[in-house]
Amino acid sequence: MTSSGVVMSLSIGMPAGMLLIGAFVPLLLRRWVSEAKAWVGFGVLANAGLALVGVAVYSDGMDTLSLMGLVCSGVAAMWAVVRGGMRLAGGAGLASRWGHFDQTAWISSLTMSVLGGAVLAVMVGGASVTAVMETLARVPAADGVGRPLGALAHVMALLLAVGCTVRVLVMGEVGQVAWIYGLAVALVFWRAVGGGVLTPAEGGGYRLTDWSMRLLIELTVVHIGFVATFWGYRINRRWRAAQVDPMTLVGAKVDWPGMGSAACVVGALLMLIVTVQLTAPFDATTWGIRRQAIVATVCAVGTGMSMFALIGHRWHAGVAEVGLGLVTLSAAAGCVVVSPLSDTSLREQFPVVFNAMMFGFAFMAAFWVWLGRVWDQQLDEGRAWTNGGRLIPLTQRYAFFSACLAVGLGGLMAMWPVLRSVAVEDDTLGRMSAAVAVHLLLLLVLLWGRRTIGRSSFGGLTLLTIGSMLGFVIVRSQPHVSTTVQGMILPW
Numbered sequence: 001m002t003s004s005g006v007v008m009s010l011s012i013g014m015p016a017g018m019l020l021i022g023a024f025v026p027l028l029l030r031r032w033v034s035e036a037k038a039w040v041g042f043g044v045l046a047n048a049g050l051a052l053v054g055v056a057v058y059s060d061g062m063d064t065l066s067l068m069g070l071v072c073s074g075v076a077a078m079w080a081v082v083r084g085g086m087r088l089a090g091g092a093g094l095a096s097r098w099g100h101f102d103q104t105a106w107i108s109s110l111t112m113s114v115l116g117g118a119v120l121a122v123m124v125g126g127a128s129v130t131a132v133m134e135t136l137a138r139v140p141a142a143d144g145v146g147r148p149l150g151a152l153a154h155v156m157a158l159l160l161a162v163g164c165t166v167r168v169l170v171m172g173e174v175g176q177v178a179w180i181y182g183l184a185v186a187l188v189f190w191r192a193v194g195g196g197v198l199t200p201a202e203g204g205g206y207r208l209t210d211w212s213m214r215l216l217i218e219l220t221v222v223h224i225g226f227v228a229t230f231w232g233y234r235i236n237r238r239w240r241a242a243q244v245d246p247m248t249l250v251g252a253k254v255d256w257p258g259m260g261s262a263a264c265v266v267g268a269l270l271m272l273i274v275t276v277q278l279t280a281p282f283d284a285t286t287w288g289i290r291r292q293a294i295v296a297t298v299c300a301v302g303t304g305m306s307m308f309a310l311i312g313h314r315w316h317a318g319v320a321e322v323g324l325g326l327v328t329l330s331a332a333a334g335c336v337v338v339s340p341l342s343d344t345s346l347r348e349q350f351p352v353v354f355n356a357m358m359f360g361f362a363f364m365a366a367f368w369v370w371l372g373r374v375w376d377q378q379l380d381e382g383r384a385w386t387n388g389g390r391l392i393p394l395t396q397r398y399a400f401f402s403a404c405l406a407v408g409l410g411g412l413m414a415m416w417p418v419l420r421s422v423a424v425e426d427d428t429l430g431r432m433s434a435a436v437a438v439h440l441l442l443l444l445v446l447l448w449g450r451r452t453i454g455r456s457s458f459g460g461l462t463l464l465t466i467g468s469m470l471g472f473v474i475v476r477s478q479p480h481v482s483t484t485v486q487g488m489i490l491p492w
Helices: 003-022 035-058 064-097 099-137 150-169 176-193 211-244 259-279 289-313 317-338 346-378 387-418 429-453 457-489
Strands: 198-200 206-208
Touching: 064 099, 064 150, 099 150, 099 176, 150 176, 176 211, 176 259, 211 259, 211 289, 259 289, 259 317, 289 317, 317 346, 317 387, 346 387, 346 429, 387 429, 387 457, 429 457
Parallel strands: none
Antiparallel strands: 198 206
């Protein structure tokens, strides 16, 4: 610590000590002040003093926002440990005898945890926005947000996780598991983007790192790990209950509050990342198109199945929709894996990727229509009594959604050669045959879906598909028609 830092620490340490000593004054005045007001005064003064102590210890070489987050996280962890220590030392009797102090510690820990979590969210969010901007511009940010404080986010997340873990293991507050899950997700994002997303290239300029792939893999591992832990916890609780009183299994509910909502958010983020992996310039990294598509397929399938595992315990419409979306995207990514890609540039490979993804979405549209029809047997006079029955309207919705994506890709393929940034004719016989074949497949799926589900919107998509197919053929036949006409008019 520098001399200026020592002076600053001493100047802050004296008022911090006075606040900590003064925190006990309201407790000595309980004869004239109500019990609740005395403990409120103790909590305010004690937290202010502890915060100043933290500032005095860590004030050298740290910006205000990071310092505030670190101090709040540390104070929150301290109050949680103190409260947990009281429970372990004296049980419920000690906690009831010191009820006001226990409530003060609980409110202090909660308040400081919220403040520390908000600062951590701001730091991770800022680093993520910077990473996206750098990825699009291929130029490092001038301010270098998120680079010099790589270990600080880990410390903050660890301190906040300590408080949540104590509340789960000692106080039995299982709702804190969702917050631990959120902290793990924030830490994964920080690990992926906190160190920068660009690296200098050999010939000058910058190239992308594999930050998006690492983010996708680690986020998938964290999510599946928490879902597996939940199922292990559920099986263990039910096994113990069966040993004591098997009748309690009938109405027993083993749940982690907030887990469904947190899984929805993470699943939506994974859908966005998988979509970017399928449409971003893959050749900017060293992974290659096919390997990135393989990773995207595995991650999407694994996360989607874990979503269905969650609704197998308790129905949650949001989790079910995210699971359906991830499985749909995994089919598109899987078709990219088996498509005939070569070692040429991405610009020349994009039409092949689009054609493969269009086939995948057309296949999933047909699959969701078929699955919804099969699950009709799980309806009791039109009312769903199983998760399969509850999924029927969602499968119909995703059948239409998948068909919309396929039609959109067909329109993009049709206009691809006329875009200014594209220098590929894409008019070989193989490409035209593959595109016309997938358009015809989509037409059959839409006609079958219109007949099976009875939604008129499928008829509109059918007309759009016919227009897309005609546009595809017309755009690619123009150069050949022009050459033929010129040969007829000017044979020399």
